Amino acid sequence: MMKGTNVLLVVALFVGVAFHGSSIFFTLESTYDALIHLFFADHYANSWFEPWDYRWYTGFTVQGYPPLVHQLIGILSYIGGLKFGLFTVGMLAILLYVTGAYRFGLLMSGDKKVAGYTAILAVFSSTFIETLHIFGQLPSISALSILLHSMTEIYLWLKTGKRRYFFTSLSLIAVTVTSHHVTPIFGMVFFIFPLIGMVVMDVSRDKVDSYQNLTFKVFWQSFRQLFWRIVSFGFFSLILIVTCILPYWINSKKNPITQVPIPHGSRDNFLEVTSSGLVFFMIPWGILLFVLPYIFYRFYSKRFLFFGLSMTMLTILGTGGTTPIPLKLLGETAFNILTLDRFTLWATIMALPIFGEFAYRMVEGDIKQKIQNKFGSVYHRILGGFLAGGILFMVIFTMSLGYFRPSQPQKINMLPIVNFLNQDQHDRWRYLPLGFGDQMAWLSAQTKAMTVDGNYHSARRLPELTTRAIERLENSKFRGVEGIGSLQQFLTVPEKYNLKYIFSNDKFYDPLLYFCGWQRLQQLENGIMVWEKLNVPPMPAILPKDDVPKWSKIMWGTIPILTVLIAFFINIQMLWIRVLKSRKIPIADYFKYKVSYSKFPGVVIVVNHIWALIVLVCLGFGFYTFYMHNASQRSPENVITAYYNALDFKEFETAHSFLDKEKEVPIAQYMLEVSVTDGILSSYAKLDAMSIEITNETDNGAKAVVETDWVTPLERVHRTYYHDLVKRKGDWFIQPSYLDTDIPPDQLFSDNATKFYNHGRRRITTQQTHHEDVLKQPVLEVLSAKLVRYNGQYSVIGELQNVDNLPADVVIKATLYNDDDKELANYDAKYHMKHKLMPMETTSFKINFEGIAWSQTKDTIPPTFNPDEFTPIELEEQPTKFNLQCAGNVANTDLYKGLTLQSLDIEDCEVVGELYNSGIQEVTIPLLLASYYDEEKKLVWVDHKFVQEGVRVQRKQPFSYDFLNVASLKIINSSLKNCFVNGLPNTSIAEKVIPNRQEGHVGEQLQPVNGDGFEFVKFELNSYIGNPK
Amino acid sequence: MGRYIFIGLCFVLFSCGEEVKTPAAVPNDLSTTILNSTETIVAGETVTLEFDIRGGVEPILILEKSFGPLLFHPKMNDSVATFSIPASHIQQSGVYNWQLTVLSKLLEVGEFKVLPKTEKTVGIETYFGPRSIRAGGDDFSMLFMVPVDIYDNPLPDGTVVSINKQMDQEVKVITALTKNGYVWKNLFSSERAGRMLVNTSTNNIHSKELTSMISPSNSVDFKITYNRVHDFADGNQVVIFKTDQIKDRFGNTVSDGTLVNFSIEEDKGTILKTKGSTIDGVATGRILHPTEASDWRVTAYITGEAKSNDATLSFRTAVGDFEVQFSENNRFVRVGPILGFMDQLVPDGLLITLEVYDKNGKFIEKATTNSSKGIGLFDMEERFFPNDDYKIKLTAAGIQREFQVALTSDELE
Known part of the structure; x- marks a missing residue:
């Protein structure tokens, strides 16, 4: 028995704090969760007792997450700001974790040396590094650490029955509960139950001479002897779990998580999705994988039997979707709500004392002797070096993961955004960040302004969000159809959410914003583009909230901190004595059960060697398949796949290396050609799916038909490419396609255009804009509007003209009614219109009535995704009338009209032509609007097509468009009676502004076509400019 | 323990109960006479009300005003109660009702009127809108005026307000009388596009300058011309279509930015499109030469308002036979x-x-x-x-x- 301070523990604490404490400054802020906790902390710092926070999800309650860690950060933020609080709590968590691991090791082994090794290994445990430095799960770590601390107390209470330990153990359980809800619940099952088993075992052991004599009968007797202690502890900890965070349970009951499950990597099949396997299995287990047989050998000894069972369960549950067992054990619901990586976390933490014991025996115990005797001391050293090297490798690998594969976008300087929101009452509208990653929480923490988005997905409330498996709108592109689809709903009807400003840190979303009628406002100093939508009303002064009773608020605000204070005062005395050795304390009971480390069974060494060999072979096989997968030119399929992957990730040099060397296109030339092509596919698309069909394969040549599916912000694009392939010296190459050698006529030319400038406020004031500075809304006129039914779906179509002398930004909203004037649905025009109109410009429009996707048929969510996926609204009754509200606002941007329609060829059901860019801006994405007219030149349908390539200045871009068959279309109502412009009836405007309208003009400009259900078409062009100059 | 319960019980019992109030009785011999009351004052003056109260009680005066009632306590001199209402409470013009009460018993009611202080007119509240109208004399901006005194009271009805209107290089003066505290006037546009400037004045007080833009009215038919390098269908050169200066029906040049659609009908029946927006009434549209011989008929439209003549141009084939x-x-x-x-x-x-x-x-x-x-x-x-x-x-x-x-x-x- 060591007297004095345990040197190993001191070393562990010293190294732990130095290593983790200094590196959290570089890792914690870019973890997944840390900034979310920071936001919650900011909430408590500002309104301690009020659980409602308006800033996320149009309002949500913070009672959906145990508050202790957040409140601690909140309190500390009064001293040195939020980040000070975050890092201080981080340091505390590190201290608690290392000491917790030490005490857990001591409890399990009864040996201070082993406990010391446990503490040191805990510092370098890859699972802890990952949880802290990559996931940033502070509450989880804190709760787990305190749970480890409480285990000793629980053991002593059960073993000795001294009341003091009863209170200390309960006080620590209370702190655990208030910091994290899942940890104590599952901790009870996976940590406390086996602990109880171990106590009973120990008590039984006292009654008999050896473990051999420990029969079930003895065990049962001891259990009955301890029964009331166990029950009292269980009962009171249950009460604590319920009462300490009672508001949380009430809130969960009131707002059950009814949302569609969000996919999480820990539920994947790790063999299929190897990245998930790496993050959620390989890294947490790390070097422990090699000593698994030893761990299970020790855990299945009689004393640890129950830990062994628990360990087995945790290991299996942690494998996620790799085996069907976790799904069967947990059931569908729990499987989809829980993130299964926490089971692995617990398993690896539970294994620490055994690993510590192993290390001790390996370094200075019987294993060392055994190996040295058996294989010689050199081998022992090599083995030790291998293990130590492995630990170091895992530490560095895990730490560097966030550096080489950052999970977050580059750190954004939030100050310009915060200033923008504070200016000019911009915070009277909601905002939405796009492409911010988890940093959006940090932005929210710094401003009072509200967003429709949020970063705690269990608290989502809007059905637009909960019916889809998206975490945030902000990163919706990573969630495919569901993400982009949700985002489109918010962007199309922003006035419903008072959403006016969007901060875009990812140009992927820009085309979507443009075609939904948003406009660029300004670029902030930090490079973030601000987009703005006109005609959105500010938020009402009073916003709804779900209030909770006062007692609930008081409980929530006081109990967590009280639990810490109480735990502190109850435990401080023991801690004080232990640390300062001021008084001699009796040796704790668990020291009695120390096993002597001698005569290590040789068979375990052999088994472990075999196991380690298996692990190594598996790893080697993994690396081999990884390499083979990347051998890109072994077959025609491989070279095509590699080529498209390279293109998708914009690795043009790699892509070029797959081209046929004999038809040499110099890399410079290739780069030039690739870099000048713009358009939705080359600039805004992500390759989603690809199928390759090889035809005409001969020994040295093949043709490939490549069917590609691209996800763009606007729609899913299907594209077929044809490639000729050649085989040269055993490697396959792609033959380069022909190059467009077209050259524009003019080297330099000039263009004149009218530009507009709006001062905004001419008078500098903090008040509302002076009435003299408010511009008149441009007058629009609805030329025609119809409610039609086509393919079982209702739409409102029509034509509209800006009849004012100013350019207008147009917003159109249609509402459907039935015969009894009951409102059935309303929606805004998305991209079936030109949102910006010059004076006297006309546009066709179409409004589709979109429902909230899959709210009816939850089980039929399509497996692959399509952002253009459209969910028609479920109408209870037949719509017969409609109301159209058009609003114009003065526009001064995005007024480019340089695109022209050139050389058309009309076949029966197809039109082929060219777009020519006659202006001086490069058009990134052209939109073709096709309006169908009947023989009387009356509008019957509006359709759209995004042309997939951009049109550069003075260049042509071919396009083709397939006509629809609109013979089955039914016009339900074509009355202009309920059409309003800027709140005024359309008829009065029509009479006043253009009294002598030449009705024939629209008809004279139509293109005759002999189509199914239509006789004429009109083509209109809308152009998105990615980089306005 | 029992002791504590006893004490606690006592505490609880004694803490319940109601405070007994004895209502003061209204004396039977109460009588009031109005000694001095005011009927009308001008804003900025004080009001003094005097009553003779018999019965030895002190009355209070309740003054109703638009911001809510005010209570005043009198200065008692024997039985004479004098209420002086400071000017700051009665600056707002209008009728004020007062009630004299004693212990909730109504004794007297009355009213006085506060008139705006006409001689101290300090400003004219104005609103002019919409900020832009169309030429032609049918469209108007409304000028709405409220002349106010130093206390922000609207001046009495019948106050003469004169309006100066500058339009088409001349200034017109219009006079109008206030009614219900305000006056409004619809100021119509003329046939000339430009700017209408107005201001108003009353009692030597002048408002600021207000403005409304008069924009051109509906455009009328116009002419187009084209310009090209050669007449070969080489698919490479640009044809430029240009309108003449497009005017509205009163001869004003149409607003900058007015969109003109050039609709090009080819001899094979297809319709090509280009467009241009006007600068100083002239719109320019550009399109490439065709790649094969064709005849074009070009018409430009300002949809619904005006169209151009038809310009016809033909292209010869640019390429002969090839090897x-x-x-x-x-x-x-x-x-x-x-x-x-x-x-x-x-x-x-x-x-x-x-x-x-x-x-x-x-x-x-x-x-x-x-x-x-x-x-x-x-x-x-x-x-x-x-x-x-x-x-x-x-x-x-x-x-x-x-x-x-x-x-x-x-x-x-």
């Missing part, structure tokens, strides 16, 4: 040199298509290329086209050539 050379095994096809209208090599980028049919006329494949230095090249490799007879069709600049070829093995290999 086609085959390699020995017929697998390399060299199209060209394609020569332009003055025997120059056609500019790079002319589209050449090659369609391959098998000997039975079944379509196999279509390949396209752009001319470079007047020449287009196709390579029909053996691995894709086995040795056989084929029909190939070559198209460039609207000219089509057909060949029957037999593809054979490359002898060199």
